[in-house]
Amino acid sequence: MTEPPITTKDRILDVAERLFADCGFEATSLRTITAEAGVNLASVNYHFQSKEALLHAVFERRVNPVNRRRLELLDACEAEFQNEPIPLERLLEAFFRPLVLELGGVFPKLFVRFLYLESPNTFRELFAKHLRPIARRFFPAFHRSLPGLDPSELFMRIQFAVGGMAQLLAAKSLAEVIGEGSFTIPSHEVALEKLIQFAAAAMRSPVSRGAL
Amino acid sequence: MTEPPITTKDRILDVAERLFADCGFEATSLRTITAEAGVNLASVNYHFQSKEALLHAVFERRVNPVNRRRLELLDACEAEFQNEPIPLERLLEAFFRPLVLELGGVFPKLFVRFLYLESPNTFRELFAKHLRPIARRFFPAFHRSLPGLDPSELFMRIQFAVGGMAQLLAAKSLAEVIGEGSFTIPSHEVALEKLIQFAAAAMRSPVSRGAL
DNA sequence: GAATGAATCAAACGTTTGTTTCAATCGTTC
DNA sequence: GAACGATTGAAACAAACGTTTGATTCATTC
Numbered sequence A, B: 001m002t003e004p005p006i007t008t009k010d011r012i013l014d015v016a017e018r019l020f021a022d023c024g025f026e027a028t029s030l031r032t033i034t035a036e037a038g039v040n041l042a043s044v045n046y047h048f049q050s051k052e053a054l055l056h057a058v059f060e061r062r063v064n065p066v067n068r069r070r071l072e073l074l075d076a077c078e079a080e081f082q083n084e085p086i087p088l089e090r091l092l093e094a095f096f097r098p099l100v101l102e103l104g105g106v107f108p109k110l111f112v113r114f115l116y117l118e119s120p121n122t123f124r125e126l127f128a129k130h131l132r133p134i135a136r137r138f139f140p141a142f143h144r145s146l147p148g149l150d151p152s153e154l155f156m157r158i159q160f161a162v163g164g165m166a167q168l169l170a171a172k173s174l175a176e177v178i179g180e181g182s183f184t185i186p187s188h189e190v191a192l193e194k195l196i197q198f199a200a201a202a203m204r205s206p207v208s209r210g211a212l
Numbered sequence C: 001g002a003a004t005g006a007a008t009c010a011a012a013c014g015t016t017t018g019t020t021t022c023a024a025t026c027g028t029t030c
Numbered sequence D: 001g002a003a004c005g006a007t008t009g010a011a012a013c014a015a016a017c018g019t020t021t022g023a024t025t026c027a028t029t030c
Helices: A007-024 A030-037 A042-047 A051-081 A090-103 A106-116 A119-143 A151-169 A172-178 A188-205 B009-021 B030-039 B042-047 B051-081 B088-101 B108-117 B123-143 B152-167 B172-178 B188-204
Strands: none
Touching: A007 A030, A007 A042, A007 A051, A007 B009, A030 A042, A030 B188, A042 B088, A042 B152, A051 A090, A051 A106, A051 A119, A090 A106, A090 A119, A090 A151, A106 A151, A106 B009, A106 B188, A119 A151, A151 B188, A172 B188, A188 B152, A188 B188, B009 B030, B009 B042, B009 B051, B009 B108, B030 B042, B051 B088, B051 B108, B051 B123, B088 B108, B088 B123, B088 B188, B108 B152, B123 B152, B152 B188
8 A cells, every 4th residue: 555656746757767777868859758757748857957967867866876876886895805905896795786786776777877877968967976985985995906007097997997887778679689589688786797797807907017 | 281171171170070979979060060161051951961970970980990990900919819818908908099099079978978978860870880890809809808708798898998998098077076187198009008908907806706 | 065964052831939018807905 | 625736738949950953153075
């Protein structure tokens, strides 16, 4: 009982999130959103102020819980290991799991669009605002777990790992392009574990002594 | 002398490529393209048939040389190592280098958009058409170099590696969001080497015996 | 130098876009 | 039940969109 009354505002957010994820921000019209949500066209500009503000709201509704969870897991790790470096796999899990696994729905897919520049310029700033405090907490932790890497090298490896995550979130992108159904698609839980293992092995590898 | 006469068609392609990369397909209007290229609005629909056909032309102009080079490098590897497995790093280089390094300009950035679904549905098919033959050649080669991995595991690891490449191509995406200029940004050549080293270490790591 | 086809041009086409308006409705409070 | 602010409704707004038109220019060929 007492099922949450799905308000107009929430219906708009749900539909907008899905359409933005599937078609992108610019390709999605407010008329499509409101029609699919069964609400009046004007209600978007009433509850939010503009289409772009709607995008911001869609983003913030999900990113806040995700980042809260990330910090929660990181706090738990730091409490568990005190001053010891946190095992790399645990650190990667704290960073990846909330977005990859704990959050259902289409937001992870939309997040990849956010990551690789969804167009509105003002949005880049919002994205940075939410990611910066996460980076400020996680980067030193990674540094303690991988003391052999200088910061620039570490940063680059984190970037590559994030790229792997994005590939996982975009999911079908490559699989359906190339695979003819010949590949076993693992559960998200298994895929996350494999991503962590992949990233950990790569991040631990010795620094190359190639030409610089 | 005999400098190539920059035709209207080429000017449109150049400007469209840059604007599509910076702003996305839907957010870029034909009026912006033609104004910036200094050509008439109607010339887009004259030389190409539609805006979407222009996107296809922008894509095919670059992807063909890139994929030709990829197969060239793979052929060279196979000739050099005969029936022996090709060293993993060499394989990764054959796949990454043409797009990451040999191709200048903004196309690599645009390619990331292509990879993570730029909207028009008909475009996904074009993208797949060009990537499939590459996958069909490279996947068996990877399999020979990493015989310990079953195909699904290998495919997933390749996907993660491609994600790392995408992150490199999108370049500033994370660096400018988080880094306060504190990180040394390596040359593309060095970055490619580090990407290859990263991916090779990860792809070679033993398969986990975690819960499945 | 007239004629032919390709290329460019300014202008307009009909739609669709995000946004605004203002009246109608709803639920709450006095 | 009157009055009120919050929400919804149908309709219109100007602006921008991709595309088409038809005249004009250009280079080439006979």
